[in-house]
Amino acid sequence: MSSDILSISGTGLSAEIHPLGAELWALRDADGRDLLWNGNAAFWTGRAPILFPIVGTVAGDTYRVGGASYALPRHGFARRRPFSLVTTQADGVTLRLTSDDATRAVYPFDFVLDLSFKIDGARLDVAANLTNTGDGPLPASFGYHPAFRWPLPYGAARADHAITFDVDEMAPIFRPDREGLLVSAERPSQLGARVLQLDDAAFTDGALVFTSLAGASLSFGAGNGPKLKISYPDTPHLGLWSVPGAPFVCVEPWQGYADPAGFTGEIWDKPGIVRLAPGARRRWRMGVELVGSEDAGDS
Template identity: 40%
Template structure:
């Protein structure tokens, strides 16, 4: 059975499950609840970690060294039981190592460590992937956290995404769960996007490049979540139309492109990790007043 860890300080409380090393709750000391609850009426996820792929693969198969392996959307980490490796009052670290089950679908010896840590009103979630194999290891990794929409105390107010770099990144959409690489005009104007559920009638909005390494998710006259991304060049925004959450998804890797090769190493933004090397990916979210 999965175990749950609670970490926190005088400002924040965070619950993390050993199943997928997935955050289950993010609360402030004033009683505000900032993370989606996982209501099955809309979506059971809350904050899954995506590995070793982000998004879908053609026919739900990836090709590695000429062999096809079954791989469900967003990979297997989110449905895997992690082991608690370390914890303090304000930090917990869960690890997932290669096993017979993972080797059957992803033939690499890896170690993945996911850490949640709080400091003040900020939470940092990091993932470190180590290649313990003798060959280069391709993978994608992404975060898929769902935050409340509306934010606490901000019902009825307009909600906005504002990019720190004031960019207007090109938009791509999904076709059958795969990336349609034809770029569309950016919905951002000088880095600002006023959210509307109609934007998600065609599934996620994906920005393969140019969104920068930080953004603010805020309500007019209300609270703000300020995000900083580390080694996560791709961004997606997603909800189900009418659902009371917004997924803010920084990735290193995307779904395969429609009509493209099923080779894992050829997916957009795939990391190719050398033997013995480690790659780190992280986001920090600070809850403003």
């Protein structure tokens, strides 16, 4: 497996990307400290899966289009599919997933999905470019699902970490029910207008789902120490998730989200679905920047 992993680096970060699912496999600072979760099965085997062509769960793991029904697992199939290598350089790489008979059996549309990773200094930029290569319209959602170390490796306690949004996020928050479908939720007591003070209680009932974002970035870290600034200029939705007691927190920029409880429409009517005309292209970007790293002490 390790021989398949692609490595890129810059002056402030290095990264590894696995062709299976075009998954970010490791992210390290200039001193080699891990910023990304390692997939320990004791908590969760994922690291940073790509979510496509749906985000979250469709009711009964089945969606409808054109009078037919198709089965799709939670978060779609891209994370389980091998991507081919398009380009590679010391500081960047692009991988591609193309529709084939296996994808058409569960998602009857033609597409090309490119994932590009590039490091510039202490910033990793990821871009997903989806192209409709078919003759008809294409319905799609897309999401990032990176899990970051909690605590970050700079000496602060886990309880001192927080997520701070760039603007007040006051829209209603949703939670998944037992079937993974979204229901409205009380605003967590740990979440003010801008700051979520992280603790296990925030995730006892599962993910926090923001279906209407006001801003386009947030920071994750503790006190005045180094933090990760995560930007998501193209995604209008966001999930925050962890497992109580786990040493990671997922910050998930999304285009789309799980079916609301009671949804029975076709995929075209599913909240968050985009409709791409033949030949059209859609891009979703995510940036992860290590800020304040000059203050990092020995971990």
